[in-house]
Amino acid sequence: MTHDSRPAEPADAARKQRVEAWFTELRDRLCTEFERIEDELVGVNAARLAYTPAGRFERTPWWRGDASVSNPGGGTMAVMHGRVFEKVGVNVSTVTGHFSDTFAAEIPGTETTTGFWACGLSLVAHPRSPHVPPAHMNTRHIVTGQHWFGGGADLNPIVPHDPDTRAFHAALKETCDQHGKDYYDRFSAWAAEYFHNKHRDEPRGIGGIFYDYLDTGDWEADFAFTRDVGLTFLDIFPRLVRRHMFTPWTREDREYQLFRRGRYTEFNLVYDRGTRFGLQTGGNPDAVLMSLPPLASWP
Secondary structure (H helix, E strand, O other): OOOEOOOOOOOOHHHHHHHHHHHHHHHHHHHHHHHHHHHHOOOHHHHOOOOOOOOOOEEEEEEOOOOOOOOOEEEEEEEEOOOOEEEEEEEEEEEEEEOOHHHHOOOOOOOOEOEEEEEEEEEEEEEOOOOOOOEEEEEEEEEOOOEEEEEEEEEOOOOOOHHHHHHHHHHHHHHHHHHOOOHHHHHHHHHHHHOEEOOOOEEOOOEEEEEEEEOOOOHHHHHHHHHHHHHHHHHHHHHHHHHHOOOOOOHHHHHHHHHHHHHHHHHHHHOOHHHHHHHHOOOOHHHHHHHOOOOOOOO
């Protein structure tokens, strides 16, 4: 079958604008909250980093170089290196183009066109303290010959803390229950399956939710759920950070943290869908690989 290589566009351009505006707004709200947390650090953990200023996000725009598309799009990297967050990135991108024939075979809605439009937000936080849990959150909207939402959030503590696990899952369950009675069971099970280092047969963290190809036939409802996933993360993750950011840590804690970051790195380079999608579609490598920790170790 001959493929049409023209880029896909949403049936309603206003929807595209709303999606992009929301991800941009959520990015700004997340960045503001994380900078506020940076300013709140006091005590021994602040003293040990006396010469490290409170972090601020540095925003770097990038553009795709697809010469076959008049407006291929791009995005903005927002990355901060601070005292609470050793590295945290909140990236937003909107890209248009067409898949290679090989990659198109893996993507729904490409039977008659290899064109696509995609917009998404991706967040990864690597705290400096081993007691503060690293976290990931991503939400996206993709249009080919079909359209769907996807995303999720998961927590990756260096040492799991049962109250944090319960609070994180309870917040996600409450949000899921407001949108679909089976959403939490389905999406938490999907997360447990997806966020798993198969070559080591071990989970990446304590899970969360993961969903993809969400198209119930009610675009507004699917968009509302995706917005609420982002808002839930904006509420629960800063609360978990503030629980632990003042707790002192030892050199042994730090060494174990770097070891666990190595496991996180393995997942992102071997299995992560977002990494593969970004690199396969000509995304900025620095933006795509923003999720990697600043330091990690292997035995």
